Amino acid sequence: RKEVEQDPGPFNVPEGATVAFNCTYSNSASQSFFWYRQDCRKEPKLLMSVYSSGNEDGRFTAQLNRASQYISLLIRDSKLSDSATYLCAVNTGGFKTIFGAGTRLFVKA
Amino acid sequence: DVKVTQSSRYLVKRTGEKVFLECVQDMDHENMFWYRQDPGLGLRLIYFSYDVKMKEKGDIPEGYSVSREKKERFSLILESASTNQTSMYLCASSGTSGSQDYEQYFGPGTRLTVT
Numbered sequence: 423r424k425e426v427e428q429d430p431g432p433f434n435v436p437e438g439a440t441v442a443f444n445c446t447y448s449n450s451a452s453q454s455f456f457w458y459r460q461d462c463r464k465e466p467k468l469l470m471s472v473y474s475s476g477n478e479d480g481r482f483t484a485q486l487n488r489a490s491q492y493i494s495l496l497i498r499d500s501k502l503s504d505s506a507t508y509l510c511a512v513n514t515g516g517f518k519t520i521f522g523a524g525t526r527l528f529v530k531a
Numbered sequence: 532d533v534k535v536t537q538s539s540r541y542l543v544k545r546t547g548e549k550v551f552l553e554c555v556q557d558m559d560h561e562n563m564f565w566y567r568q569d570p571g572l573g574l575r576l577i578y579f580s581y582d583v584k585m586k587e588k589g590d591i592p593e594g595y596s597v598s599r600e601k602k603e604r605f606s607l608i609l610e611s612a613s614t615n616q617t618s619m620y621l622c623a624s625s626g627t628s629g630s631q632d633y634e635q636y637f638g639p640g641t642r643l644t645v646t
Contacts, residue, residue, distance in 0.1 A: 465637035513633040523573035
């Protein structure tokens, strides 16, 4: 089993839709969680950290479920510009962060 | 804003050549990382460094070495490039204090082709 797993997608959604991604992790000692966005042929960019209480940034909401060992990212009112690959990342408290392979999102007009 | 720069965006090398990839960050971050990213395999950690002159192997260190002589600079060396090292190489840095621990910031990447 991979340490961090994501549904590779692709997710094809129309503009204005709400879309949710999940990411499961295997190490129950994991402490820090993140979502990154990666555009085609570009570097990953930090989208948001995920806090225990959940957090929201505009149209984006991230949640953590420690009991079931997953994090989620919800995108509301999808825009064409949201089309990208979304990577989750999990840190177990050391220097090493494990990245998921990413979920591709296509938002269509 | 954190800025991480990499010496080249695209690089073409021949099998057997020694290849140097350089990474510089301007945020005084303690930690620096080298990853490679391949389709279907995601980001894989090659090496990381948590201090000057300190280095640790990641998941796939074979065929690579690193150097960190200054805090802001982390170099990846391919001692003898091989075709299976054709990949996108990404450098990242992160701090170790405050609420932003472990948030990694990436450079633009170097797309290396070994022929």
